[in-house]
Amino acid sequence: MTPALILLLVLSADPRGGTGTTDCWRACQRHVQESSLRAKVCQLCITGQGPQDWVLGLALVKPVPLNDLRSALTDEDWRVRWAAVRAEAKVRGVTEHRALAEWVTGLQPSADLPACITAARAAAEAGAHPTAFLVGAGEKGPAAAARVQARKGAIREALEVELYSEDAGIRQRALSHLATFLKEPPARVVIDAMQGRPESSDAAAAAVLRDYAESKELSVGRMLVEVAQPDNQERINRLFAVYSQELQALQPELTSGDPEKRRPAVFKLRLYGPLAQRELERALQDSDSRVRQSAARGLAKAEGLTLIQAAGKRFTSGAELAAQRPWLEALAHEQNCQAALLALAEDVKQPVAVRGEALAQLPECGEWRYDRASRVLPFLKEARPPLRAGALRALAGAGGEAVNEAIQAGLEDPAPEVAVAAIDTVALKRQTVLADAVAERLGSEHEEVRQAAAHALERIGKERHVRALSECLQKDPAPAVRVAAAQTLGLLGGPFALSALSEAAQKDPDSHVQHVAREALKHLGFNR
16 A cells, blocks of 8 residues: 555545545645645645645745646635645735636636636625625736626526535535625525425424524524515525424424523524424423524514513513513523513513512622612612512622612512512521521411521521421421421431421421431431
């Protein structure tokens, strides 16, 4: 086996280069005539950044191998041809655009297609149309641009073939270049390319548009809706059929009981936009906050709106909290979230529960402005409990004497949802100085307050609180409260905790309480 063949096999197996590296090596071997020069420049196929590097390397050789550069102008890869033009420009001391224009116009019209394709793709790679790209190409620029435009149909056909390549990179670059060259949206480019092609190739067409949308963080469904016309509806429906199958394949993850599986599945729905409307609407009601937020963002993208615009549209509907919560949760992670949430909270036209939740979401907003506490504190004087509760939750990230006094007062609030908000805020802030006050709430008449207090003591509880938690585990009538007490005792430990947990593990009338008590005992090192 020859050294060249061994290297070719190595290149083929290279995970970085794949077939691109192999093609680069073959092109270099084909165009560079002198063996020692081949050995020098062809190694750039391994160490360089693309198939053009070896060509550009020729411009640095003295004397410049002009025959090799001219040979590279005939390569089947436009990147190699463009690199040869650039290398020649460097050798001649002219601009790359001028060298390109002179190459295009120096050929017979019957033989200029490869040069025109090169010009079109080099321009598109720079984000420009050939006419604009060749403006600064000297006196040959306008003529070269006209030659490229005259070849528009042939260039289009050549690039449309690449849309169906097995190589995803080739497909994506072809679509991007076609859209720029034709001044058409990518979705229209794909739909037009489907004309006259069999339905068996629809999966490839759907894949190139989907991959493009994903790379640009767009919605493929929205892209298709925006270019839909009566004359292309049949081809759009064919693409919809492919995407419907892909959506169906996501159903097991979307309906999984594990939120870790639902989250990426719902995130993928964003890519399909309007096509996944039903799945996204269903995900808005998911038990997991991150799934709900992802669904809200997906619906906004499906509508062609920013999240703030889409949320604003919902907030004008006057819908109740269950429908608005996902939008509030997502809004809390947007830029200018504090201003948006406070504006909602202060809007008296909004339902009280929505205003309260807007306040409660403020701790999730990473943007902290100086006026947050001053605008939140007045809500503590509101007669309606949801607003007082929301204000207390909003103060989780605030400090100061006024804030601490407000939280302490909230612990004694007669409204259970306000007391729960105060307890949760104490736990989040780890205000151990208020631990005794929280422990006193284990005797509240309201189940939700007792449960919140038992949970809060996981974070702020001390050994002196174990007796009260043990009594709670033994005597509280609500299973949910006993579960919370068992979990906290499993962390605090001590003789009273062991006794209460052992009794609950054996005798509690609720099987879930028994299970939690056993797990707490295991955590304390007692396997039963």
